[in-house]
Amino acid sequence: MDDAPPPDLNNFPVIMPVYDRAPIYFERGVGCALFDDKGQRYLDFVAGIAVAGLGHAHPAIVKALKDQAEKLWTTSNVFHTHVSEKLAKRLVDATFADTVFFQNSGVEAWECGVKVIRKYFSAIGKPQRYRVLTFEGNFHGRTLAAIAASKTDKMTKGFGPMTDGFDKVAWNNMNEVRAAITEETAAIVIEPVLGEGGMKPASPEFLKELRAVCDEFGLLLMFDEIQCGMGRTGKMFAHEWSGVTPDVMCIAKALGNGFPIGACLATAKAAQGMTAGTHGSTYGGNPLATAVGNAVLDVMLKPGFFDDVKKKGEYMWKKLDAVVAKHPKVFSDHRGKGLMQGLRCIPDPKTVVKAMREEKLLILTAAENSVRFLPPLIVSEAEIDEAVNIVDRVAGKLVA
Numbered sequence: 128m129d130d131a132p133p134p135d136l137n138n139f140p141v142i143m144p145v146y147d148r149a150p151i152y153f154e155r156g157v158g159c160a161l162f163d164d165k166g167q168r169y170l171d172f173v174a175g176i177a178v179a180g181l182g183h184a185h186p187a188i189v190k191a192l193k194d195q196a197e198k199l200w201t202t203s204n205v206f207h208t209h210v211s212e213k214l215a216k217r218l219v220d221a222t223f224a225d226t227v228f229f230q231n232s233g234v235e236a237w238e239c240g241v242k243v244i245r246k247y248f249s250a251i252g253k254p255q256r257y258r259v260l261t262f263e264g265n266f267h268g269r270t271l272a273a274i275a276a277s278k279t280d281k282m283t284k285g286f287g288p289m290t291d292g293f294d295k296v297a298w299n300n301m302n303e304v305r306a307a308i309t310e311e312t313a314a315i316v317i318e319p320v321l322g323e324g325g326m327k328p329a330s331p332e333f334l335k336e337l338r339a340v341c342d343e344f345g346l347l348l349m350f351d352e353i354q355c356g357m358g359r360t361g362k363m364f365a366h367e368w369s370g371v372t373p374d375v376m377c378i379a380k381a382l383g384n385g386f387p388i389g390a391c392l393a394t395a396k397a398a399q400g401m402t403a404g405t406h407g408s409t410y411g412g413n414p415l416a417t418a419v420g421n422a423v424l425d426v427m428l429k430p431g432f433f434d435d436v437k438k439k440g441e442y443m444w445k446k447l448d449a450v451v452a453k454h455p456k457v458f459s460d461h462r463g464k465g466l467m468q469g470l471r472c473i474p475d476p477k478t479v480v481k482a483m484r485e486e487k488l489l490i491l492t493a494a495e496n497s498v499r500f501l502p503p504l505i506v507s508e509a510e511i512d513e514a515v516n517i518v519d520r521v522a523g524k525l526v527a
Contacts, residue, residue: 149484156183159503159510161489170514172502173489177322177354177467180381181426182503188384191422192415199414204407211417217424221363223372224392228401229412233353233379234268236389239406240349240375241272243393244314246400247347256313259349263298264324264494267316267351276316298324299333304340314347314375315340319365322354325495326462326469331369338371347397349375353389357381358427358504360465361437368464381504384423388416427504436504439511440465443500446515454522462497466504469497470518474525482525488517 134144152164159182161169174180181188195210202208215227230236241259248256259276267273274282275290283289294312296303304315315337321327341348350373355365357378362368364376374397379389387410393401410416426432444461447468451458457479460471472479476492483490483498491499502510 151484158182158184159506167487169484169487169489170510170517171489172500172514173491174501174503175385176380176491177359177501178380178383178385180357180359180504181384181423182505183385185384185426185505187426188386188419188422191418192386195415195418201410201413201415204409204412208412208414208417210414210421211412214417214420214424215412217421217428218390218392221424221428222376222392223394224376225395226393226398226401228391228406228408229417230379230389230391230408231387231410231416232268232389233377234270234273234389235408235411236377236379236391237267237351237353238270238272239391240316240351240377240393242406243375243391243398243401244347244349246405247397248313250400256311258292258294258309258311258313260304260307260312260315261293261295262317262321263295264321264327265295265316265318265351266321266323267318268353298327299330301333301336301340304337308340308344308346312344312346314349316349316351318351318353318355319369320355320360320464320467321494322467322499323493325471325493325497326467326499328360328365328462328464329369331371334366334369334371341374347374349373349377351377353377353379355464355467357423358433358436358465359467359501361440362433363427365464382423383416383419386416386419388412388420432504436466439504439506439508440468442508443468443502443511443515446511447500447518450515450519450522453519454526456526457522463500466500466502466506468500469493470500471495471497479521479525482521483517486517486521488514488521 153161154164155162161171218227245257261276267276272290276293278295294307296307319329350366352364374394376392382388448461451461458470463469476496476498479498493499
């Protein structure tokens with residue numbers, strides 16, 4: 128039985144109560160700010176959980192959506208559209224990939240990636256190789272397969288029996304990786320930077336070793352860049368810092384800047400089993416979503432965009448580091464990469480988040496007693512200063 132008290136079935140919420148929602152109703156957003164139904168401004172360092180990479184109501188995104196809405200919303204994926212093929216070609220040109228399949232969300236793109244892995248081994252005559260190695264702290268989504276990959280009570284309780292095929296090993300531990308590989312192992316799947324798992328980057332050396340062990344054992348390497356991709360770390364994708372390339376990658380979140388879209392990217396070799404009829408999506412890659420995705424790339428691929436993100440990430444790191452040093456009774460550690468940073472808290476992180484929210488700064492919790500800072504990539508140094516000043520002020524109150 129679940130530990131939660133039984134709900135009042137006569138007053139059940141009209142939206143399923145699977146989120147512990149803050150008592151705020153937001154009505155509009157501009158740039159890095161959100162405004163509630165009382166007109167109060169909040170500095171948004173959640174950004175839809177790393178979704179609004181270009182902030183709220185970005186004029187280029189708004190225009191692209193309006194223009195496409197006046198032309199075509201949907202067809203079926205049994206037909207072509209130029210707008211979806213344009214986005215796919217741009218993603219291929221900017222990455223390791225040869226081919227792309229569009230979905231509506233990150234976890235759908237992740238599931239597509241797992242299917243690509245299994246279908247590859249089936250296509251080459253090794254269907255017995257289907258198991259996937261995942262890592263402590265992973266968060267790949269909330270489908271039945273994705274929660275099976277997490278293997279945590281928080282994710283899986285009440286949803287058994289679990290989907291088979293996932294084996295979890297320790298983070299940054301090659302000894303455990305090697306020991307877990309069997310004749311049934313097909314792939315290794317990792318987030319280059321853990322998001323929900325505590326804002327922890329994998330070391331470049333670890334990613335290089337994973338690539339080497341995949342090549343040694345004939346496994347596929349899949350990166351989950353749903354949260355850490357699309358410029359979040361100061362490069363288009365976080366794995367670029369290591370110089371390692373995967374065989375498969377799933378992305379989403381900031382690709383649509385809030386409009387639902389995900390994508391599974393793969394090499395031609397990895398995707399060779401994905402022939403007509405093996406996969407599909409009713410809404411995936413629709414003209415509205417891919418028009419927005421193209422508009423996002425129009426902004427992000429301009430010269431200097433990622434360099435600017437890197438610079439602002441370093442600026443925020445320096446400022447938050449000073450706060451950690453000043454308040455050792457509140458914060459014990461600072462971790463992350465680029466504009467994806469976390470602070471480990473000594474008090475309950477939910478208390479920290481609530482106190483920040485009362486000062487009109489929006490942040491999130493993460494694993495390992497952490498809080499997350501995920502501002503839009505267009506955040507200014509002045510807005511970073513504003514946020515850090517709030518963190519400093521709240522930390523002072525928490526130990527007063």
